[in-house]
Amino acid sequence: IELQNKKYVWHPFTQMKSWVNNEQTVIAEAKGNKIIDTEGKEYFDGVSSLWVNIHGHRKAEIDQAIIEQLGKVAHSTMIGLANIPATQLAEKLVEITPSGLNKVFYSDDGSTAVEVAIKIAFQYWQHCGLSKKNRFVSLNQAYHGDTIGTVSVGGIDLFHRVFKPLLFEPIQIPSPSCYHCTLSVGSDTCGMACVEALEKVLQENNEEIAAVILEPMVQATAGILVSPPGYLSKVRELTKKYNVLLIVDEVATGWGRTGKMFACEHENVNPDIMILSKGITGGYLPLAVTLTTNEIYDQFLGELHEKKTFYHGHSYTGNQLACAAALANLKIFRDENVIDGLAIKVKSIEDKLLDIQQMKHVGDTRQCGMIAGIELVKDKDNKIPYSWEQTMGGAVCMKARQYGLFIRPVGDVVVFMPPLSSSIEDIVCMLEILKKSVEEVTS
Numbered sequence: 001i002e003l004q005n006k007k008y009v010w011h012p013f014t015q016m017k018s019w020v021n022n023e024q025t026v027i028a029e030a031k032g033n034k035i036i037d038t039e040g041k042e043y044f045d046g047v048s049s050l051w052v053n054i055h056g057h058r059k060a061e062i063d064q065a066i067i068e069q070l071g072k073v074a075h076s077t078m079i080g081l082a083n084i085p086a087t088q089l090a091e092k093l094v095e096i097t098p099s100g101l102n103k104v105f106y107s108d109d110g111s112t113a114v115e116v117a118i119k120i121a122f123q124y125w126q127h128c129g130l131s132k133k134n135r136f137v138s139l140n141q142a143y144h145g146d147t148i149g150t151v152s153v154g155g156i157d158l159f160h161r162v163f164k165p166l167l168f169e170p171i172q173i174p175s176p177s178c179y180h181c182t183l184s185v186g187s188d189t190c191g192m193a194c195v196e197a198l199e200k201v202l203q204e205n206n207e208e209i210a211a212v213i214l215e216p217m218v219q220a221t222a223g224i225l226v227s228p229p230g231y232l233s234k235v236r237e238l239t240k241k242y243n244v245l246l247i248v249d250e251v252a253t254g255w256g257r258t259g260k261m262f263a264c265e266h267e268n269v270n271p272d273i274m275i276l277s278k279g280i281t282g283g284y285l286p287l288a289v290t291l292t293t294n295e296i297y298d299q300f301l302g303e304l305h306e307k308k309t310f311y312h313g314h315s316y317t318g319n320q321l322a323c324a325a326a327l328a329n330l331k332i333f334r335d336e337n338v339i340d341g342l343a344i345k346v347k348s349i350e351d352k353l354l355d356i357q358q359m360k361h362v363g364d365t366r367q368c369g370m371i372a373g374i375e376l377v378k379d380k381d382n383k384i385p386y387s388w389e390q391t392m393g394g395a396v397c398m399k400a401r402q403y404g405l406f407i408r409p410v411g412d413v414v415v416f417m418p419p420l421s422s423s424i425e426d427i428v429c430m431l432e433i434l435k436k437s438v439e440e441v442t443s
């Protein structure tokens with residue numbers, strides 16, 4: 001199929017000239033963990049279509065749930081009205097998320113749900129009479145979305161620098177990352193200096209701080225940076241001690257990606273605010289939620305003249321089709337015991353990464369459950385990265401595409417994150433393609 005109109009679409013992140021030259025592969029169909037282009041070529045969906053797909057494409061139960069909902073109503077506003085799937089989903093979400101999260105605010109994608117969390121935290125302290133608490137602490141490699149508020153709390157220079165004049169300033173603390181850590185130099189063991197850095201900030205500025213925001217256990221877009229064990233629970237302890245809210249962004253880590261349903265479960269952490277999106281509908285439709293405690297919600301109750309309302313609401317908030325897909329997604333998790341089935345798949349990734357770690361230009365391999373990152377370096381012994389212009393991560397991903405695997409880099413970290421439903425044979429096959437691609441590009 002020759003698509004004449006390709007030139008009209010402005011693709012995200014189009015700074016690469018080769019993409020602008022209309023060379024994009026066009027996807028026409030998908031099935032299971034494969035996406036298929038207009039030429040009929042099949043590719044493993046090695047990043048779950050940007051970390052959203054959970055049980056594979058065209059999962060019969062989700063298809064059916066959407067079709068059934070279409071026969072009733074596709075969308076009606078939630079401003080002033082309720083709807084059945086959104087109400088049912090909210091109840092289920094409260095049931096399965098960490099204890100204490102009791103209210104669900106719907107929005108449309110990860111960025112808007114983070115934006116909602118920031119605005120709620122800000123307004124909450126105003127309502128509590130502590131209006132000086134209006135600053136946010138975030139990690140210096142954080143990515144929380146593309147809107148102005150979420151870029152503000154982000155730290156990745158590439159996304160940040162262009163928009164600097166428009167952004168508010170968070171207090172940044174170092175991202176926990178054992179491979180890149182410069183805080184514990186001179187020590188053989190990790191003394192979690194990253195936690196000390198947080199404590200210092202909280203000690204000195206807690207009267208001005210509304211919340212700490214972070215991705216629990218692993219920072220995805222930062223390059224699969226895995227936190228040291230105990231980091232998350234320590235952050236929870238400190239935020240409580242200094243009367244600061246803890247916002248966890250589980251947009252990427254939620255829905256089984258880390259081997260548990262939610263990453264917070266690894267350290268039994270109960271946050272004040274939690275954000276979910278991406279896999280919430282199984283990768284079918286855009287939907288996001290911001291969950292809060294009753295304590296936070298109650299601060300927003302009041303008549304209009306009291307100005308306690310949460311001033312935020314989207315056109316497609318609580319969309320029925322998306323909520324119906326999300327309910328079906330959850331049912332599959334339960335019916336197919338998806339989480340229990342992950343351990344063996346996680347192990348297969350771990351085994352293969354041990355092999356990849358031996359390669360000459362692989363500086364580090366990192367894994368958190370079903371999420372893996374392979375960091376390419378020019379000089380392994382001295383941890384010297386490739387130059388920016390070499391775009392080795394991108395080259396490996398393009399090579400893998402030739403061999404039928406679609407993956408994405410973040411800088412020189414190649415990210416692997418297949419649908420949870422992928423079989424062990426497929427996981428091994430994908431990682432073998434990945435290894436072959438690294439070998440060919442770096443030799």
Ligand code: PMP
Binds near residue numbers: 146249252
């Ligand atoms: N938070 C995190 C941790 C993310 O990984 C992302 C998306 N990569 C977002 C927020 C933003 O989500 P969306 O792209 O759906 O706006």
